[in-house]
Amino acid sequence: xxxxxxxxxxxxxxxxxxxxxxxxxxxxxxxxxxxxxxxxxxxxxxxxxxxxxxxxxxxxxxxxxxxxxxxxxxxxxxxxxxxxxxxxxxxxxxxxxxxxxxxxxxxxxxxxxxxxxxxxxxxxxxxxxxxxxxxxxxxxxxxxxxxxxxxxxxxxxxxxxxxxxxxxxxxxxxxxxxxxxxxxxxxxxxxxxxxxxxxxxxxxxxxxxxxxxxxxxxxxxxxxxxxxxxxxxxxxxxxxxxxxxxxxxxxxxxxxx
Ligand code: ADP
Ligand code: MG
Numbered sequence: 001x002x003x004x005x006x007x008x009x010x011x012x013x014x015x016x017x018x019x020x021x022x023x024x025x026x027x028x029x030x031x032x033x034x035x036x037x038x039x040x041x042x043x044x045x046x047x048x049x050x051x052x053x054x055x056x057x058x059x060x061x062x063x064x065x066x067x068x069x070x071x072x073x074x075x076x077x078x079x080x081x082x083x084x085x086x087x088x089x090x091x092x093x094x095x096x097x098x099x100x101x102x103x104x105x106x107x108x109x110x111x112x113x114x115x116x117x118x119x120x121x122x123x124x125x126x127x128x129x130x131x132x133x134x135x136x137x138x139x140x141x142x143x144x145x146x147x148x149x150x151x152x153x154x155x156x157x158x159x160x161x162x163x164x165x166x167x168x169x170x171x172x173x174x175x176x177x178x179x180x181x182x183x184x185x186x187x188x189x190x191x192x193x194x195x196x197x198x199x200x201x202x203x204x205x206x207x208x209x210x211x212x213x214x215x216x217x218x219x220x221x222x223x224x225x226x227x228x229x230x231x232x233x234x235x236x237x238x239x240x241x242x243x244x245x246x247x248x249x250x251x252x253x254x255x256x257x
Contacts, residue, residue, distance in 0.1 A: 040199060077164075095154050102140060110157065128157075206248055
């Protein structure tokens with residue numbers, strides 16, 4: 001038993017080890033995270049769920065290397081995170097696209113930063129736009145796109161530099177329900193085609209049960225892991241399939257709503 005736990009930790013792609021975070025400002029001190037421990041295996045799809053304010057974004061930013069933990073550390077393939085890196089691609093709720101760049105220019109951004117030369121760069125951009133079905137919109141600007149299309153650009157941009165880990169913070173929160181379902185199917189297809197490890201933050205329990213192999217259920221004050229739930233349902237998942245509603249109910253009960 002102990003042996004197998006040791007091995008799974010060594011094999012893990014992401015290890016969140018005793019992570020705590022305190023925000024200190026002049027007026028107040030907020031303990032956003034306390035003693036957060038969990039691991040994500042290579043190629044696994046893990047969702048983080050929990051009520052507003054339980055530290056999901058703080059944890060996402062800590063794994064991304066945008067925020068330093070006050071206690072503990074995050075390790076990626078064994079190495080402690082000390083800042084952002086091209087091993088992690090990020091997708092944000094508000095797209096974070098450059099409005100002055102075309103779709104093609106947005107997807108090319110990380111490749112330019114890396115100094116990837118032509119024609120490799122353009123080839124990679126075309127490949128990514130094909131992957132998300134936006135080949136015909138390569139020359140369009142973000143303001144000409146729907147929310148769902150913008151988020152597909154966000155996915156293509158995150159994947160362009162071929163990160164091993166995809167990190168998303170409530171990425172589909174601003175799109176309508178029908179578009180969100182399409183994006184779920186698309187993300188799952190990309191995940192199975194590329195074998196990426198995905199860490200996906202959401203407050204939507206049904207979204208988590210649709211997507212994840214495992215769901216890390218968090219609690220607030222201070223932000224911590226309440227329980228990690230295995231979602232043992234066949235893919236593709238239908239909300240009406242047997243077991244779906246039970247998994248949703250179980251997680252909702254853990255969250256306390
Ligand atoms: P979630 O994404 O789950 O809603 P957050 O990580 O955004 O949670 O926030 C967790 C807690 O930390 C909240 O109490 C929030 O107000 C606080 N917090 C988040 N970011 C900051 C910050 N930059 N400075 C001070 N407090 C913060
Ligand atoms: Mg958040």
